[in-house]
Amino acid sequence: MKKDIIIDFDGVLFHTGEATLSWLEKHYQIEIPRGNYTCGSSLHNLVSKHLPPNSPQIDEYELYELIGKEFLASMECHNNILPLEYSQEVVRILSQDYTLHVATARLTLGRDVVKTMLDNFFPDCISSIHHVWHIEEDGKFYATTKKTFIDRLKNPLFFIDDSPREIEEVFGSVKTILLDPENHHTNMTGMNHRVNTWEQILDITGN
DSSP states (O other): OOEEEEEOSBTTTBOOHHHHHHHHHHHHTOOOOGGGOOTTOOHHHHHHHTSOTTOOOOOHHHHHHHHIIIIITOSGGGTTOOBOTTHHHHHHHHHHHEEEEEEEEEEGGGHHHHHHHHHHHSTTTEEEEEEEEEEOTTSOEEEOOHHHHHHHSSSEEEEEESOHHHHHHTTTTSEEEEEOTTOTTTTOOSOSEEESSHHHHHHHTTO
16 A cells, blocks of 8 residues: 655645735735745734734734635636646656645635646646635634644655644654755754755655
8 A cells, every 4th residue: 555645735836925925915005025924924914014004903814714715716816826846746756656645724715726736737646635724604714734634544654844833733643844945944853854855855755
């Protein structure tokens, strides 16, 4: 039986950060310095910090629901987003020896966009897609964490993410690879591996 590799979507498979910030800037009529954002940053805090003085306070849940409906669920907003360098080649190789899963913190509102992008850029490589967040009929947000998803798999081997928080949450459940292309997290300890490129991921997995 093949072992499982679990891969994050944003910032690991796809360069989505710039598109996300650009959408926020356009919607809220603000400017966000690019050095202020790394994976795991709170978008609510980021937007609130750059609103003009005396602006009305933005509700956190309303912001994330709005992003889910108008950005994450919009294929048009994702038309110019491309995969990380060498991710396509490496994922294709890994899919021959492992069962690959995508686990993303994106709301299920954007599941069609995620599936379309994976089908377009990583055809026949991904076996399943797990979305952490969903909104129920009562309007409340509910989460099924990446750790919960990983613990349900029979043979999890590696978890690849660019968020130190996400990496820390799965300690003990699976070997971890922190993808850190810009060396934001050089002082982080405890993870199994920290890499800068997809080529290094290929080296670690033994292919």
